[in-house]
Amino acid sequence: MPAAEQLPVPDGFRIEKFAEHAGNARILAVGPDGSVYVTRREQGDVLLFKVGPNGLAAGSPVRVLAYTEGFLDSFPSAGLSPKG
Helix, strand or coil: CCCHHHCCCCCCCCCCCCCCCCCCEEEEEECCCCCEEEEECCCCEEEEECECCCCCECCCCEEEEEEECCEEEECHHHCCCCCC
């Protein structure tokens, strides 16, 4: 994988490492509050990253969903709940 400074980007844009140690991140989504959700296929879960004032991940990620042995587990302590 090339270093970030080797990747071409349009004028006015830059590339920065958002977070470290996220495993094999596959898909990113931004929530309405600006939090970033990351799926990890190999781990079978979804991580939640809060975003700091610098636009990068603030603190450690929180595991909010996991798929293991045919079951989908949610972690309500992460502040997520299904809409009813």
